[in-house]
Amino acid sequence: MQKSDREIMEILEAFDATGVAHSAAPLCKADPKTVRRYALARDLGRPAGEPAARPKMIDPFLGKIEEWVDRSEGKVRADVVHERLVAVGFGGNERTTRRAVAAAKARWRAGHRRTYRPWTEPGLWLQWDWGKGPVVPGPDGTPRPTLLFCAWLAWSRFRVVLPTWDRTLPTLIACLDVMLRQIGGTPVYALTDNEKTVTVEHVAGVPVRHPEIVAVGRHYGMTVHTCVPYDPESKGGSEATVRVAKADLVPAEANLLEEYRGFGELARACDQFCAVVNGRVHRETCAVPAERLQVERGRLHPVPQVPHTAALGTTRMVNTDQTIRFGNVRYSTPPGLVGAEVWVRADGDELVVVADLAALPRSSTASSSQPSSKAAMLVPMTWPAATISVWLVP
Secondary structure, X not given: OOOOHHHHHHHHHHHHXXXXXXXXXXXXXXXXXXXXXXXXXXXXXXXXXXXXOOOOOOHHHHHHHHHHHHHOOOOOOHHHHXXXXXXXXXXXXXXXXXXXXXXXHHHHHHHOOOOOOOOOOOOOEEEEEXXXXXXXXXXXXXXXXXXXXXEEEXXXXXXXXXXXXXXXXXXXXXXXXXXXHHHOOEOOEEEEOOOOOOEEEEEOOEEEEOHHHHHHHHHHOOEEEEOOOOOHHHXXXXXXXXXXXXXXXXXXXXXXXXXXXXXXXXXXXXXXXXXXXXXXXXXXXXXXXXXXXXXXXXXOEOOOOOOOHHHHOEXXXXXXXXXXXXXXXXXEOOOOOOOOEEEEXXXXXXXXXXXXXXXXXXXXXXXXXXXXXXXXXXXXXXXXXXXXXXXXXX
């Protein structure tokens, strides 16, 4: 029976007065063995109220149990351990083994816990990830699934969400370019998953980067890293950004959102979502992400004025009839681009054609009536569901 603090204090006081357990026992109305146990615990420096450890049958086998737990990294089952202990001479029951294995696993986990460090340095890390977006009508009116490109600055908690039709390499590079220009700078590192657009393969556990991603990192002055395989905690910030974005942008019963009527409506909803989450106080930092971004921009590298060519789209040659072919469809182009190499990409419901004015002959640029800005003046020849726009890059 466990003694109360008052009774333990009286036992120790009686033992100090007599110095003998049998003489102190009548004074404190306790058994001499109880007096001797509390006095010995005090002399050994242990708490007086701590229960005394008794020898157990499994004590000689604890070293072997800890060895098996350490070798299995805390995953070995107690029934497997009990079978092996019985084979080497243990005569106890399985309940005793389970208690010993549970204690050994607790000690192993206490010494191998993961260390989490806060993002204390601005301008250093950026994370991005993909999430499934809502189903919206495509250019031809057929419902198509979309994807959400979600990026997150680790220090300021500033988020960028961009809707896309796919997650191919050109789309990824275009999203990175748009995201960096919205942030207003380039961080030192970018962290993401081991997708084939980023990591081609692993050799001896070392990730091999996609050559195009390496070229993109060199162009923007940013090093692309990937997280440990099957370890979402490596980039928990972007995982949380995807979860919050899907909760607010994908129609569900919880948010009572209506279906989107087009890709443009989804893009506007993403812009509104970013304005809301970046303009309110963040729960972790107790500050507004948009305000912290102004501080972090002082540590970011400038974004190149010209985007990476892979972000502009695929190359096409303008035919003599002033048309290009994209997706098995012919589209007309402005005058003055015959024989020129242009870049073509699909941007939502629009087809964007990019031309470099510096690479065009002077006669062509002089005869062209297109300004060096976006001009939504072209009409597709055979695909009537999209608006065609042209960017002439000076």
